[in-house]
Amino acid sequence: MISLDDLKSLARPAKTKVVLVVMDGIGGLPRAFDGKTELEAAQTPHLDALAAQGTLGLADPIAPGITPGSGPGHLGLFGYDPLQFRIGRGVLEAVGIDLQLTDQDLAARGNFCSVDAQGLITDRRAGRIPTEVCARLCGLLEKIQIPGVDLIVRPVREHRFVVLFRAVGLEEGLSETDPQEIDKPPLPVRAEVTHASRAAEVANRFVAEAKKLLAAEHPANMVILRGFSQYPKLPKLTEIYGVRAGVVAVYPMYRGLARLVGMEAVKAGDTVADEFTALEKHFGEFDFFFAHIKKTDSYGEDGNFESKVHVIEEVDRELPRLLALKPDVVMVTGDHSTPATHKAHSWHPVPVLLWSKWCRPDGAKGFSERECRFGGLGHVRSAELMPLIMGYAERLTKFGA
Amino acid sequence: MISLDDLKSLARPAKTKVVLVVMDGIGGLPRAFDGKTELEAAQTPHLDALAAQGTLGLADPIAPGITPGSGPGHLGLFGYDPLQFRIGRGVLEAVGIDLQLTDQDLAARGNFCSVDAQGLITDRRAGRIPTEVCARLCGLLEKIQIPGVDLIVRPVREHRFVVLFRAVGLEEGLSETDPQEIDKPPLPVRAEVTHASRAAEVANRFVAEAKKLLAAEHPANMVILRGFSQYPKLPKLTEIYGVRAGVVAVYPMYRGLARLVGMEAVKAGDTVADEFTALEKHFGEFDFFFAHIKKTDSYGEDGNFESKVHVIEEVDRELPRLLALKPDVVMVTGDHSTPATHKAHSWHPVPVLLWSKWCRPDGAKGFSERECRFGGLGHVRSAELMPLIMGYAERLTKFGA
Numbered sequence: 001m002i003s004l005d006d007l008k009s010l011a012r013p014a015k016t017k018v019v020l021v022v023m024d025g026i027g028g029l030p031r032a033f034d035g036k037t038e039l040e041a042a043q044t045p046h047l048d049a050l051a052a053q054g055t056l057g058l059a060d061p062i063a064p065g066i067t068p069g070s071g072p073g074h075l076g077l078f079g080y081d082p083l084q085f086r087i088g089r090g091v092l093e094a095v096g097i098d099l100q101l102t103d104q105d106l107a108a109r110g111n112f113c114s115v116d117a118q119g120l121i122t123d124r125r126a127g128r129i130p131t132e133v134c135a136r137l138c139g140l141l142e143k144i145q146i147p148g149v150d151l152i153v154r155p156v157r158e159h160r161f162v163v164l165f166r167a168v169g170l171e172e173g174l175s176e177t178d179p180q181e182i183d184k185p186p187l188p189v190r191a192e193v194t195h196a197s198r199a200a201e202v203a204n205r206f207v208a209e210a211k212k213l214l215a216a217e218h219p220a221n222m223v224i225l226r227g228f229s230q231y232p233k234l235p236k237l238t239e240i241y242g243v244r245a246g247v248v249a250v251y252p253m254y255r256g257l258a259r260l261v262g263m264e265a266v267k268a269g270d271t272v273a274d275e276f277t278a279l280e281k282h283f284g285e286f287d288f289f290f291a292h293i294k295k296t297d298s299y300g301e302d303g304n305f306e307s308k309v310h311v312i313e314e315v316d317r318e319l320p321r322l323l324a325l326k327p328d329v330v331m332v333t334g335d336h337s338t339p340a341t342h343k344a345h346s347w348h349p350v351p352v353l354l355w356s357k358w359c360r361p362d363g364a365k366g367f368s369e370r371e372c373r374f375g376g377l378g379h380v381r382s383a384e385l386m387p388l389i390m391g392y393a394e395r396l397t398k399f400g401a
Numbered sequence: 402m403i404s405l406d407d408l409k410s411l412a413r414p415a416k417t418k419v420v421l422v423v424m425d426g427i428g429g430l431p432r433a434f435d436g437k438t439e440l441e442a443a444q445t446p447h448l449d450a451l452a453a454q455g456t457l458g459l460a461d462p463i464a465p466g467i468t469p470g471s472g473p474g475h476l477g478l479f480g481y482d483p484l485q486f487r488i489g490r491g492v493l494e495a496v497g498i499d500l501q502l503t504d505q506d507l508a509a510r511g512n513f514c515s516v517d518a519q520g521l522i523t524d525r526r527a528g529r530i531p532t533e534v535c536a537r538l539c540g541l542l543e544k545i546q547i548p549g550v551d552l553i554v555r556p557v558r559e560h561r562f563v564v565l566f567r568a569v570g571l572e573e574g575l576s577e578t579d580p581q582e583i584d585k586p587p588l589p590v591r592a593e594v595t596h597a598s599r600a601a602e603v604a605n606r607f608v609a610e611a612k613k614l615l616a617a618e619h620p621a622n623m624v625i626l627r628g629f630s631q632y633p634k635l636p637k638l639t640e641i642y643g644v645r646a647g648v649v650a651v652y653p654m655y656r657g658l659a660r661l662v663g664m665e666a667v668k669a670g671d672t673v674a675d676e677f678t679a680l681e682k683h684f685g686e687f688d689f690f691f692a693h694i695k696k697t698d699s700y701g702e703d704g705n706f707e708s709k710v711h712v713i714e715e716v717d718r719e720l721p722r723l724l725a726l727k728p729d730v731v732m733v734t735g736d737h738s739t740p741a742t743h744k745a746h747s748w749h750p751v752p753v754l755l756w757s758k759w760c761r762p763d764g765a766k767g768f769s770e771r772e773c774r775f776g777g778l779g780h781v782r783s784a785e786l787m788p789l790i791m792g793y794a795e796r797l798t799k800f801g802a
Contacts, residue, residue, distance in 0.1 A: 029761055037761070062800050063403040064778070064785045065792030066411070069801035082801065083403060092802050345799055347792035348761060349777070369761055369777070379779030 001081055004240055007387060011241045016328035016393040020290045023315060025297030027337025027350045031305055038340060039368045042312040046319040048366035054355035056362050057377025059385060061336050067347045073335030074257045079386025088229020094162045095256025097154055101231045106170040106199055109227040110161040112220035119185045126220035128158045137220055144209040149202055170199040174228040186224050236262025241390055248278045249292035258290055276318040283325045300338030308340050329356040329393045352377060356392040402482055408788060409641045417729035417794040421691045424716060426698030428738025428751045432706055439741060440769045443710045445717040449767035455756035457763050458778025460786060462737045468748040474736030475658045480787025489630015495563045496657025498555055502632045507571040507600055510628040511562040513538060513621035520586045527621035529559045538621055545610040550603055571600040575629040587625050637663025642791055649679040650693035659691055677719040684726045701739030709741050730757040730794045753778060757793040
């Protein structure tokens, strides 16, 4: 795969505009009664017309046979090889609640838990306390004073929270405090690499103070911390390709992932139509626009084939509004497959539709997994899609003379 | 390509069962009179039905344009990038005669040769002595005493034998004693890396003792040694994927290769039907079962198109017995191509058929090189097939969150 450094050296300014439409978990599998996948069952006249003019392909998000999580799935789409660039669990959790991380942040996932008089864990989830209680306790913990460190402690849901340790010199490489079973005490944080010793000290200090502050609480009288991770050291899209990049996404996780690579989030309502309205409104501000549609994945995970089909049809209905903006390149794809028959993310390759005036049309009859097998893009890795987009957008100059 | 360490971290337990059927050298080329390849000429109703339900692809065993030997061809199928993991010739020769190596073994290929009174080689193959003579002389050599070293010396065929030096601390990195021409003396073994000096000492001592023991023999009065190599440091399939893996193969070489990656060999007779009987008998003992069919390759090398076709048809006839065992994933493929028109291993990509309930069917009309071009697996490296198998077997968890 071509390196980001090489891509950066090839990038050139252009006035072209790109829209990347990601239907989360778009790839499907045939349903029993007529053998159609979700994309095939959906009535998608606009996507089909685009497919007929464009070039199709299939993409493996990580590698053949590997099922991606949302983080690596999107990193791949943004052009970062997920096997090379890894995002820690703490960072992902922080991003998922719309926290804006800085490069001085060390993030961790937290659980409120219950411990007995001996300090042994009796419930790793503190009886799944209500989110409002979690929020109040986070407020308490945020008052902990650690010299030189800013603390951000925010509720996620029920017993789950995120803590950001913000300070210079906090490096990742820490063991977790979760013993993974009850009747054990929370473990001390250990630095697994020497340069993480300051971070270990800070984390242990936080846990000790939390213990004191929570002593009188019930059932959430202690914390366990996992997934310590730093803000990932990723070159931003602007640095690599020189594009101003924007994102519209209903769910915070995807705005957060996009921010990690330098995209700016724009506001939108909750529906697919709202997202296309936001796209219309902000189209002039960006060279590269990423629109994330969540519900294809959610319905896929629910095993709700029909509703996944309806979301695809909804996107199709809005597509003319996008095309009316006269983008130079449009890509429609997904971060992974979530076949409704499988009810989970899967390893199947993802259909890709690339449209620009520079396409060799495949003459496809529609946009589907089947048609994509024969597409001119071939079978690629998701991380190769961004160079393709930039190539079709005439934003990459010749490699060598 | 995803690393074995990453795969290991993704592996999860499952009850699914996998059968990998390898028809050695299966890939073919069109014959002159009707343009059909061996797979196309064969009547294979069962394989064709499986292809219609499954997902097809083409695999390059090593890299495009590269013709594989049997060792790397199989390593690739077992999921080890043959460009990264290499098996020495000595080990391969030992494996080929069913020797069970340990991680303390240094293996070498030997030739009995003829030398004159000055010690100059007059015949590098000692007139191709009969195998029985070779066996007797190996018995002699096995009596050589080297302190701290166990010696195993076994005949291969005619003048060829294998020697295993079994001891702690014998590292590979040795020069060969074969001068590759007559009228030269056998060369001393040199350590090409410093930590191989003990091994060089041992090998030279063996050669010196062999010279004495063989002095009165004719024509085989000396030995030359080549291909010194250690038992390869490969993580076993069990370590990576947590599967119990079994192999049925008529030829020892393939049982041996499978043992190198942790498979357990089961006994079978000599025919394809015998192999399927062994598969039936031992199916319950393993999660992963590798069945090796040799004669597709042998007839390919002979240029015997018709007989290669018959072997394919024989496998097809037995296929229902395999399917009756209700495996979760079946893959049918080869370790390389051996087109009968080419009479040798070739560099052509190998047809792959993957079948499971999680397939997006390609709707192929049959199993052939032509149909595989349009398959949903695309064009992959053979080493990527194992992650695909494990993905379809639901034995890999999500990569990242």
